[in-house]
Amino acid sequence: MRSLVRRSLGLLALAVLLTAFAVCGAQAGSAPGKTGILLVAFGTTVPEARASYDAFERSVREAFPGVPVRWAYTSHIVRKRIAARGLAVPSVPQALETMRADGVRRVAVQSLHVIPGEEYHDKLLRTVLEHRRRANGFEAVALGDPLLSTHEDMKAAAAALLASVPAERGADDAMVFMGHGTHHPANIYYPGLQWYLSERDPLAFTGTVEGAPGLDWVLDRLKAEGVKRVWLQPLMTVAGDHARNDMAGDEPGSWKSVLDDAGFEVHPVLRGMGEYAAFRAIWLDHLRSALQRLE
Ligand code: CO
DSSP states (O other), rough: HHHHHHHHHHHHHHHHHHHHHHHHHHTTTTOOOOEEEOOOOOOSOOOGGGGHHHHHHHHHHSSSTTEEEEEEEHHHHHHHHTTTTTOOOOOHHHHHHHHHHHTEEEEEEEOOSSSSSSSSIIIIHHHHHEEEEEEEEEEEEEOOOOOOOOOHHHHHHHHHHTTSTTTTOOOOOOEEEEEEOOOSSSGGGHHHHHHHHHHHTEEEEEEEEESSSSSHHHHHHHHTTOOOOOEEEEESSSSOHHHIIIIIISTTTHHHHHHHHHTTTEEEEOOGGGGHHHHHHHHHHHHHHHHHHHH
């Protein structure tokens, strides 16, 4: 009886010892800190447009179960407008601070921008580099590329665009993809994308609202090709304000109105790129690579 007690005590001591070793091992700093994902988009003031962001978040949670996911918007104006409606979304520095306070030590930041333009460089890359330089309580911060970055991305995006065309599109119908466009040097991604599209589909065109190529160029191409029917789709993460007004709006000057007046039969499609699995797969790949770079 006494020997049984002694043996039990011995096992208990061993268990305590093993537990102590396990705790020490964790405290020694050998185990990496908690990992988190920060999704960063321009933002939108249109509630229905958030379908794109929601769909992407679902894909992320499915691909990386258990990893906490947070959002930030780079547009100050969007943040201000939606905050006035009680829908606060933080900026990138604010979101990183919240994650740090939540105990996250390794962050994969994924850009949901289309091109590496001003929003990406000034509001995102700069903040990430600053956090990396000063650590700010993080062990590692990695940044995932926007949709269009490498040659592989361009090929994948062109394929995704053509996979996203409506089933009703006829063989002689043109596809027009409306991007934002920018004064930033990264505007080159839009005429660049046109080359990748032309390789695959001679009736697929890229235009931009604020950069080059513009609607005039698209109009000339449609006339030159003798097109009758045109499908209009956003080359934007969300079908927000630009897609609803500049692209598909009924006011004079919208792409739909201009093409209508030029005699084309116009069919706008109000779906952002985040609503298609093919585009989400590209962004998800970029996030996966950012997570790998944390290791
Ligand atoms: Co704009």
